[in-house]
Structures are given as C-alpha cells and as structure tokens.
Amino acid sequence: MNPYNTNPPPSRPWWKTTPALLGLLALVALLSAVNLMLGFLVMIAAMVAVWVLPSWRWYARLGATFGAFFLLLFGAGMSGQLDDDQAGKPEARSGGANDAKAGTTSSPTTASAPELADHTGKALDEAEKDARAAGFTPSHHDASVEGRSIIMRSIWTVCFQKADVTAESVAFAAVRTGEPCPTKDGGPLPWPTMPDLVGDTYSTAVEELERAGIDLDSxxxxxxxxDIEAPSAKGAAEEGDEWHVCFQRPDEASEVTFTTTVHLDLGRWTDADLVQGCPTEKNTTYKIPANDPDHHDSDDSDGHGNGTTRDGASSASDSSSSSGGGSSAGTVHPGSFCSQPGATGVSKTGKPMLCGPGSDGRNRWRSS
Incomplete structure (x- = not known):
C-alpha cells in the first residue's frame, strides 16, 4: 500500500449498504400486513440480500434471517391474516347430483343465516370461541361506564351481546368476573350497599345481608x-338469636365490592344473662367480671352476696367454699377466660365448671 496515496476508498452502492438492507427488512413487516403472499416474497428477497450483499459476519446474517421471518409473522398477525375465524364457519352447500335427484337447487339468496346462541353470563373467552365456531367475528368492550381495557378475557363475564347477522359479527359487553352487570351497556356497576346491622341478632343480620345482595362468604x-371467643359462621348460625351485632365494618350505605370484607363484631347474651348489652369499645371489657384478672371481691360486693359489674349489671359475687377449694363465680361461659384456678361455676345449662389451664396455657372454664 502506498502511504502517500490520499485518495478515498471507493464507496459502495447504496443498495449494498446496511441502512438499505434494514429498510428492506422493515418492508417485510409492512407488506405482510397488507398481503401475506406479497410479504412472503419480499422476505425471501431480503434473506437472499442479507447473505449476498453486505459484508456482515455470519451470526449477524443468521440473526437478520430469523428477524425477517419474525417480521413476516408479526405483520400478518397484526392485520389478522393469521386468525382462524374462517375455520369455524359453516361450509356453503353446493349443488350436486343429490340435489338434482331431489329436485332442489341451492343459491346464496336462499341460504339460511347463521345463528348465535345467547352467551350472557359465560366467560368472555369461551363466548368468543363459540362465536367464531358459529361463523361470527367477535369483538368486546367493558360493559360499565368505566371503559376499562380487557386484557385477560378468561376473567371477564359477558353481560350483553349484540349480533349483526348480515355482517356476521357480534359485540360482547363484559365485566370482571364477580362484578354485577349494569342495567344497560355502558352504565354504572350496581354494587350493593351495606345495611345498618348494629343491634340486630346474627339471624336478622344474615337476612339483611342476603336481601342487600352481599355474599356471605365475604x-x-x-x-x-x-372473655368470649369468636364464633364460627356455623356456630353463630346455630345460635343466631343469641349473638348480637355490636360493631360493623364497612359503615352503613358503603359500597360492598367483590374485594370488600365485611366485619361483624358480635356479643352473646340471652334473657338469662345479667349483662345484655354491647361494650363501648371492642376488646375492652370482660362480660363476666370474675374473668377479669384485676377483679376483686371487695370491688363489687355489697354485703349481700350480690355486686355490680362494670356495665352496671348485677352479678353473683364470689364466695369462698367451706372446704377452701376455691370460689364460686356463678354462671360462666365454657371456654371463656377465668382468673382464679380452682374456682367453680356452672354453665347456663347447669353443668359444673372448673377454672383451670386450657390448651393455650391460660385459665379457662372447663367441665369439672
């Protein structure tokens, strides 16, 4: 090489440059979106050009080859040319020997229009699948006024459908599964509102919740x-007139959506109980004063064997047994907390109870 040669190297033709080849690859996606066959031919030309024209390394040429094929699929898929909508359409009957024998002829004007079943209440993805099989082209949108985008069709439920038999298309209006359908397409979601349950028995509260359309599973x-353990739903239902709603969340008139958890804080009493009311705050009061670790006989004894609870209700005071084996707390609730090991009591059914360590290590009323 002559070091004194300052002439620039000869330039390559524009159609052999890298920008020209990249433009040819981009043309594959553009043309395949218009016509799949035309895009396929341009893809073949682009693959040949990649391996013949530029001075690329082998792995760059291989990557460009796969890229051209991907662009073909991408362009065709975006334009819907790869959809299998036509697969489920019923085939048109053609006249043949059997028709001639029967003396009938078939024509496009006498062919029956496709029919579409009612998919209201079904999953959106299944509805669209059935619509394609019936020969319809489906579309979808949010049935509510919110106009949300539908991403995962399997978690949306059809509320309305509007079919155009002439165009063989159907539009589905859907909401997320678990949401109530609006009264009309594009209307607000009619969420149920929370009733006022404070003071009701559990049985009455359940009836009001069901009447309001609120799922009891929430x-x-x-x-x-x-000193009173929370009941299970089954246990509260069995003794629904003994459990009373003291507090509730959410408040009255609040919307209850499918993500809302309804909290009911219950107190239990019957006509035989001395305390028949809710405390001012949750988890601050012992229903049976003798269960309070800070409870003392002198605090509520009036000298006649009776006392007054913190809620102003009378209760039987503890009295020492002649044998020195503990004190008597009167009527107690099985399983509730107690403060004096060895103390005795009776359940509301008259069953003898004894204060002793429970499975959690804390003193509770147990069958003696």
Whole structure:
C-alpha cells in the first residue's frame, strides 16, 4: 500500500449498504400486513440480500434471517391474516347430483343465516370461541361506564351481546368476573350497599345481608368481649338469636365490592344473662367480671352476696367454699377466660365448671 496515496476508498452502492438492507427488512413487516403472499416474497428477497450483499459476519446474517421471518409473522398477525375465524364457519352447500335427484337447487339468496346462541353470563373467552365456531367475528368492550381495557378475557363475564347477522359479527359487553352487570351497556356497576346491622341478632343480620345482595362468604366474625371467643359462621348460625351485632365494618350505605370484607363484631347474651348489652369499645371489657384478672371481691360486693359489674349489671359475687377449694363465680361461659384456678361455676345449662389451664396455657372454664 502506498502511504502517500490520499485518495478515498471507493464507496459502495447504496443498495449494498446496511441502512438499505434494514429498510428492506422493515418492508417485510409492512407488506405482510397488507398481503401475506406479497410479504412472503419480499422476505425471501431480503434473506437472499442479507447473505449476498453486505459484508456482515455470519451470526449477524443468521440473526437478520430469523428477524425477517419474525417480521413476516408479526405483520400478518397484526392485520389478522393469521386468525382462524374462517375455520369455524359453516361450509356453503353446493349443488350436486343429490340435489338434482331431489329436485332442489341451492343459491346464496336462499341460504339460511347463521345463528348465535345467547352467551350472557359465560366467560368472555369461551363466548368468543363459540362465536367464531358459529361463523361470527367477535369483538368486546367493558360493559360499565368505566371503559376499562380487557386484557385477560378468561376473567371477564359477558353481560350483553349484540349480533349483526348480515355482517356476521357480534359485540360482547363484559365485566370482571364477580362484578354485577349494569342495567344497560355502558352504565354504572350496581354494587350493593351495606345495611345498618348494629343491634340486630346474627339471624336478622344474615337476612339483611342476603336481601342487600352481599355474599356471605365475604363476612368475617369476631367477638367484642375479652372473655368470649369468636364464633364460627356455623356456630353463630346455630345460635343466631343469641349473638348480637355490636360493631360493623364497612359503615352503613358503603359500597360492598367483590374485594370488600365485611366485619361483624358480635356479643352473646340471652334473657338469662345479667349483662345484655354491647361494650363501648371492642376488646375492652370482660362480660363476666370474675374473668377479669384485676377483679376483686371487695370491688363489687355489697354485703349481700350480690355486686355490680362494670356495665352496671348485677352479678353473683364470689364466695369462698367451706372446704377452701376455691370460689364460686356463678354462671360462666365454657371456654371463656377465668382468673382464679380452682374456682367453680356452672354453665347456663347447669353443668359444673372448673377454672383451670386450657390448651393455650391460660385459665379457662372447663367441665369439672
């Protein structure tokens, strides 16, 4: 090489440059979106050009080859040319020997129009699949006023459908599964509102929740007294007139959506109980004062064997047994907390109870 040669190297033709080849690859996606066959021919030309014209390394040429094929599929898929909508359409009958024998002829004007079943209440993806099989082209949108985008069709449920038999198309209006359908397409979601349950028995509260359209599976139960255990839904239902709603969340008139958890805090009493009311705050009061670790006989004894609870209700005071084996707490609730090991009591059914360590290590009323 002559070091004194300052002439620039000869330039390559524009159609052999890298920008020209990249433009040819981009043309594959553009033309395949218009016509799949035309895009396929341009893809073949682009692959040949990649391996013949530029001075690329072998792995760059291989990557460009796969890229051309991907662009073909991408362009055709975006334009819907790869959809299998036509696969489920019924085939048109053609006249043949059998028709001639029967003395009938078939024509496009006498062919029956395709029919579409009612898919209201079904999953959106299944509805669109059935619509394609019936020969319809489906579309979808949010049935509510919110106008949300539908990404995963399997978690949306059809509320309305509007079919155009002439165009063989159907539009589905859907909401997320678990949401209520609006009264009309594009209307607001009619979420149920929370009723006022404070003061009701559990049985009455369940009836009001069902009347309001609130799913009982979204309801959780808790107790309000420190010495009363929260019931299960089954247990509260069996004794529905003994459990009373003291607090509720959400408040009255609040919307209850499918993500809302309804909390009911219950207190339990019957006509035979001395305390028949809710505490001012949750988990602050012992329903049976003798269960309070800070409870003392002198605090509520009036000298006649009776006392007054923190809620102003009378209760039987503890009295020492002649044998020195503990004190008597009167009527107690099985399983509730107690403070004096060895103390005795009776359940509301008259069953003898004894204060002793429970499975959690804390003193509870147990069958003696």
């Amino acid at each position: 309801v959780t139960l808790d107790d309000v007294y420190l």
